[in-house]
Amino acid sequence: MSQELDPRYDHNAIEDSIYKKWEKSGFFNPDNLPFGKSKEQRAKSKAKKSKKQPAISSTPFAIIMPPPNANGSLHLGHAVFVTLQDLMIRYARMKGKKALWLPGADHAGFETQVVFNKKLEKEGKNWFTMDREALYRAIWEFTQENKKIMEGQLRKLGASCDWSREKFTLDPDIVKIVYNTFERLYKDGLVVRDEALVNWCPKHQTSLSDLEIKDEERAEPFYYFYYGPFTIGTSRPETKFGDKYVVMHPDDPRYKEYKDGEQLHLEWINGPITATILKDNAVDMDFGSGVMTITPWHDPVDFEMASRRGLDKEQVIDEYGKLLPIAGEFTGMKITEARLKIVEKLRSKGLLARIDENYKHVVRTCYKCNTTIEPQIKKQWFVRVNKEVGSGKWEANKSLAGMAIEAAKSGKIKFFPAHAKKIYLHWLLNIRDWNISRQIVWGIRIPAWFCATCSEPKVNITPHAKWFFVRHASTDWNEDVRSIGQADPPLSEQGRAEAKRMAENFKGNNVDLIITSDLKRARQTAEMIAEVTGAEIIVDRKLRERHLGITQGMPKTERNKLYGDLLYSYDGTPPGGESFKDVEERVWTSFKQYRALYRKKNVVIITHGGPIRMILKQIKQWDMTQMLANEAGASGVIQLDVADPCKTCKSDLFEQDPDVFDTWFSSGQWPFATLMTGKKKDLSTFYPTNVMETGHDILFFWVARMIMLGLYRMKEVPFHTVYLHGLVRDKDRQKMSKSKGNVIDPLGMASEYGTDAVRMALTVGNMPGQDSTISEDKIRGYRNFATKVWNIARFVLMHRNETESSKFKVQISKLRPALTATDKKFLKEAKRIKAEVGRHIEKFEFHLAAEKAYHYIWHTFADKIIEHYKPALKVLMPISPSPEPTASQASSPTPIKVSARALQKGIVAQHVLQSILEDSLTMLHPFMPFLTEAIHEKIASEELLIVKQW
């Protein structure tokens, strides 16, 4: 079957079919590997094993793939990890190991929601204009699409991962494990709900962890103001409204006449105030004037001091970055606008001492949108990474961070590059509590509930039923902002669409019963929900909206002008209508009856804004102000879960925390979560995994978290080796970015030059922890190498003359007596190089391994060895008068006479070359899998190169 090969390797014609062949073979799954058999099977075959067969072993070798974010397509960074991990896996597989590479995808919470938001913004929307369920569903679709594309791209890059074990971070079984970890941490006191200063992004309306903020150096004016007898310095005048403590260092001689606790009256932004003097070590005598006022709600240092000393904390800036009423005339202004006006006012009052215009300081910004972070005090869930766990627990007197430190110090986890260990330790030694709550929709919802009545948090409750409160969809009257009350307009066109969307949200919620107000707008909404859920409907006129008497039908503005006071007080009754009190009694009585009747049923109550608020007022024990402030039910759905009564207040209604986990909290559990939910015995076979290969940029985000959580749950490190690759830059060492237009798309390059060329280009020159460069020239260079290898094979196979070979029954071992010293030297050298390449791979020196193989194959094998044998091979080539010898002529007996000796020499040469070719293909396969497999196919079609013994 000496087939003529084309003079060019056509990767496009070959790659897909080769990948399919691999996938079909099942060898990506370690359970199917021919040498990864069970002990019994091995024992059986051992008896008849010949010497030639390489030693077989079923030592496991596992790499968990860093799950790419399912919010875009693969870029060069992904191509790097695919290349490096795939080469390790392929090498391990060829070394006879039970090699598992477990693929997955990450929902990537905040990142994905931000990416999706950009899409929405293009359509003039944003994530705040969508209700929770609809947004979640839309992002779900989005990620599933991306995931599919990514899977195709991974295949294109030649990833030999086990698709049968693929996982997504939102798979229900994974989520279950994440919940379980959270509950355990909570029980151990390592997860707490705490009021603390968090990094708040005013644009995205969520808190962020310390890692999700970026420091940005900015030049901003630094102001000095007279504050009573003192001069205080600040870069943030807009926070100074609530400041009533003035602080200085106890040892500062300039202020030694003042005593801690002393009060003084002074003139400030909006009038006279009383301030208290504090002496505290937190103040730096050398900075500014050595005196400062504090804003505990919006500054970490101040917060720490205020908490330590029990001082008052007041919010000055709201969640959107606007000033609150405490700011008086500045209320509602944005920070930047207010700042200048406040300075102006202070100047006019003669309180401005001076301005330092050249002040440079570091401002913390959201790492996604660059918005200045506004620290806010919030109740959030924190992982207490420094809290020691008592003896008897998983590890006596060690914190999560402490365990992770120990694992690196003891050498249980090794780092490539070695210095990454220092960086890792430095970070862990300075780590602070980890905020894991995010106020976004896309992610794993935190499995914590709050008692609907007393707000007490509960973790690990099992709801027996769900009660939903739904406000009817819109009517024309709603759209016209008319006062409706018990008037009875039907749903508008838009309202019907809304109701339909709402109904979709109930799919999969197992709704048993719908109870609705009898007014048309509620009933029609109910019918549409019933259509989707198939639930029975109970119509109850007691759930009607408040009767608004003579104001019904008026435009709301007019109504409020005339009857506002009556309408918004508890027992104010508009002529001919009802008071809030009346509604509350009517609705609450009715609600209580239904609660008693349908304890364990999932119920949807469809009613109106007023009744919903009155029911919530009762459950949550609100006063009128709280009730009126609440927009509950104005849009969306309110869900209350029924569970065992709260121990504190006996209420059995709970609200689930709307927050979701920081995505790293779930991906931090990836190594054990994927194996726990995999095939039987996967966890015991493959955990701890061998290598974690990822980018150095997520050493803290991900690697450190995996180590902490892995140790916590498994009492064992998640992996033995951490290999961190660097960033790939362009040939001018520039970071690739869309705006610079220097982005190299790995898949585009792969289709132009072949995947193998891209992989080689990414391997050579890629040192751990060191940024590497890539350029189209470099890729082209390795495409040329692929052609070279192809032509080596073409040359060797061209001289494989079936007829002559079979005549001599040639096998290299049989030819041994005919081998010259040079032949033997060449054969030995190939084996030696192959071994060295392997050793480099084992030492994580992939760049050296790839270069060595490249260099040997091109400059030794092709340039020296082949040239050496050319004369001897002449006899195998038919000498033909025609300039283009055809395949049929090549395989026909030679027409001229040659001596038997020369013929044998030729055949020996051919076999030496083929043997070296096979070694070359083997050593090159982890780097250039498609090309080598394609050539191997021509030599030995019955066996796949991926499972050929190294």
Next chain:
RNA sequence: GCGUCCUUAGCUCAGUGGUAGAGCGUUUGCAUGACACGCAAAAGGUCGGAGGUUCGAUCCCUCCAGGACGCACCA
């Protein structure tokens, strides 16, 4: 402020206690029965600076200079 890394050929980077390496680029030859995506050659470097250890330093140590990056609550 704390921490990490880098500085070797025109470019991008390997490397070693004993005479300096690769790829790309450059120059000069080659249509040579596998390959011009090729072959054969050549030019090109006081290994950032200063000191130290050593028989000997590009390599180990110290300092300095330049560059990149990470972490950090200075109002």
